[in-house]
Amino acid sequence: MELRIKSLPPPHGGALVDRVVRDPERGKKLAAGCSAVYDITPTLYKDMPVRNVYREIMSICYGFFSPVEGSMTSAELERLLKERRLLSGWIFPFPMLFDISEEEYKKLGVSEGDRLLIRLKGQPFAILDIEEVYKINPLEVSTRTFGTPEANPEVVKVPFDTKHPGFNIYSSFKPIVLAGKYRIINEPKLRKPFDRFWYPPAKSREEFKKRGWTTVIAHQTRNVPHTGHEALMRNAAFIGDTKPCDGIIVNAIIGAKRIGDYPDEAIVESHEMVNLAGYVSPKRHLVTITLWDMRYGNPIESLLHGIIRQNMGVSWHMFGRDHAALGPYYDMYAAQTLWEKGIPSFGFEAPPYAVDFGVHMRPQNMAEFWYCPHCKEVTYSENCTHKDELQRFSGSFIRSLLAEGVFPPGVIMRPEVYKIVVKWWKEFGYPFNNKKYLTEREKELEIDLPPMDVPKFK
Amino acid sequence: MNYLAVLLDEKRFSDIKGSPLESKVTDMFGGAIKALIMEVPDDRANKIIDGLPGARLDARFFIEEAPIAFKRALFEKIKSMKSIGIEVIDAVLTELPKIKELAVKESEVLPVPDIDISDALALQKK
Numbered sequence: 001m002e003l004r005i006k007s008l009p010p011p012h013g014g015a016l017v018d019r020v021v022r023d024p025e026r027g028k029k030l031a032a033g034c035s036a037v038y039d040i041t042p043t044l045y046k047d048m049p050v051r052n053v054y055r056e057i058m059s060i061c062y063g064f065f066s067p068v069e070g071s072m073t074s075a076e077l078e079r080l081l082k083e084r085r086l087l088s089g090w091i092f093p094f095p096m097l098f099d100i101s102e103e104e105y106k107k108l109g110v111s112e113g114d115r116l117l118i119r120l121k122g123q124p125f126a127i128l129d130i131e132e133v134y135k136i137n138p139l140e141v142s143t144r145t146f147g148t149p150e151a152n153p154e155v156v157k158v159p160f161d162t163k164h165p166g167f168n169i170y171s172s173f174k175p176i177v178l179a180g181k182y183r184i185i186n187e188p189k190l191r192k193p194f195d196r197f198w199y200p201p202a203k204s205r206e207e208f209k210k211r212g213w214t215t216v217i218a219h220q221t222r223n224v225p226h227t228g229h230e231a232l233m234r235n236a237a238f239i240g241d242t243k244p245c246d247g248i249i250v251n252a253i254i255g256a257k258r259i260g261d262y263p264d265e266a267i268v269e270s271h272e273m274v275n276l277a278g279y280v281s282p283k284r285h286l287v288t289i290t291l292w293d294m295r296y297g298n299p300i301e302s303l304l305h306g307i308i309r310q311n312m313g314v315s316w317h318m319f320g321r322d323h324a325a326l327g328p329y330y331d332m333y334a335a336q337t338l339w340e341k342g343i344p345s346f347g348f349e350a351p352p353y354a355v356d357f358g359v360h361m362r363p364q365n366m367a368e369f370w371y372c373p374h375c376k377e378v379t380y381s382e383n384c385t386h387k388d389e390l391q392r393f394s395g396s397f398i399r400s401l402l403a404e405g406v407f408p409p410g411v412i413m414r415p416e417v418y419k420i421v422v423k424w425w426k427e428f429g430y431p432f433n434n435k436k437y438l439t440e441r442e443k444e445l446e447i448d449l450p451p452m453d454v455p456k457f458k
Numbered sequence: 459m460n461y462l463a464v465l466l467d468e469k470r471f472s473d474i475k476g477s478p479l480e481s482k483v484t485d486m487f488g489g490a491i492k493a494l495i496m497e498v499p500d501d502r503a504n505k506i507i508d509g510l511p512g513a514r515l516d517a518r519f520f521i522e523e524a525p526i527a528f529k530r531a532l533f534e535k536i537k538s539m540k541s542i543g544i545e546v547i548d549a550v551l552t553e554l555p556k557i558k559e560l561a562v563k564e565s566e567v568l569p570v571p572d573i574d575i576s577d578a579l580a581l582q583k584k
Contacts, residue, residue, distance in 0.1 A: 259511075259512065260512045260523055269582070272582075273578065273581065273582075276581045276582065276584070277578075277581060321517075322517060332517075371487050371488065373485070373487070373488040373489075376488060391486055391487050392518045394516045394517060394518055394520065394522065395516075396514060396516040396520070396522035397463070397516060397518075397520060397522050399522070399523055400463075400522045400523055400524070400529075401491075402571075404465055404526060404529060405569075405571055406467060406491070407571070407573065409487060409490030409491060410490075411488060412490070412491075416577070416578045416581065419573070419575035419577070419578035419579075420575075420578055422570060422571055422573060422575050423575055423578070423579065425571070431512060
């Protein structure tokens, strides 16, 4: 009997997508074949940037979303919304669409078979080989993406509305979709501090091999870590084969956020501080990022997380209560329900690892970690019976604490972690992710593009 | 039921020491933090969340991330009315327009904590 897990899981879909041209001369040649040029602008909701399609192009072309290769056709979109399957049959949760306005479409004058040059920050970035042009009703796409209490009664509790940022993202899409495969033709450089956390799937798999890791567990984050997160990471990582997991990767979702959230710079560096300050050895802890404007889609977002991290080479994924959730829309255990027994109305009669064309990673559904004054430590809710004394962790509570100028006690947040928050507070001001920060971040983005000369377009 | 935690630093704690409020102080996280925990019915909670930028209900049903001006006003009312009852919430709600004005200015006046972070920066350099 072999108990050891000796290799990393295969990529979702069988092979990692790599659609990045690394030779600038070849990139120029591809650009020369384009019939029009389009400058990416962020998707706006009430004049605030809520999504930038460039992040989707990056995550697709660098293989995070394998096997997706581009903007979806109408047939693929329909199948996805009905069954959460791509036309190839592989499971996938979210529509990936390159959306433009009617006016932009008329101005571009493109159609099926044309190649579009996509520019970002004034430089050539990618190309899109147009296979289909079609119209969507953004509100309908949004509603069907997240589900409704009628169509998805197992997990959707109340109808989605404009208080939900993910719903606003899809309902703010422009109505014309250019479908087709993307290719990045001008290799971007990640800006500081994100550059040192950039581990696209091919690179993360290389890194795991270099470190001798064959069992790796992933921790999803969009937050600065408190000691409850740290306890979750350390304890979840006790799963493994004949010994606990070799590695723990923290994968931070980097993209447009809400006013008041921590800046992404603080999130990645504070997680890194957990290992730099020695709370989890850097030998088994790696902080990484994925570019994606969080949709807060709880169970369906958890599916995307599972796919991303499997593509990165991860064997297990921690899923907690209210995973990637916001507001009262989903049942608080919806993500865990998906990974425990499936959600039939979303196309999962069984969990995503037990269906055809499913994932090859395993969930680690965790209950809760709280501080127990009786135990005098952070404890697991299934162990600790001192229910009358427990103190739950709350990111919002900690942010309130910081705003009132209270140095958070070590029992809640490591002092080194707090100091990283202060570092970025000095840089960007308060409240965190204020309007100025969000607007400027959406101009600078997370990447720079080298200058590339290409033919002039109208 | 929803809740509001009014944090008590040394100054605030000394302000209520000896008053009937002292017996209502709750130790949080093993005594690392002291707070007055107020119960807030749904209708008042909605007024606070709808009326104040940033205020939200967390998973524990605590109203968090309300502007500091609101927390300060709340503590002042608690101190003067010597209560953590619903009448204190109602009294603060009457001052909501003024609190909102102060909240707008918070991004300019909320100072960065004056603490030494050189050890964390040194760890990053290493």
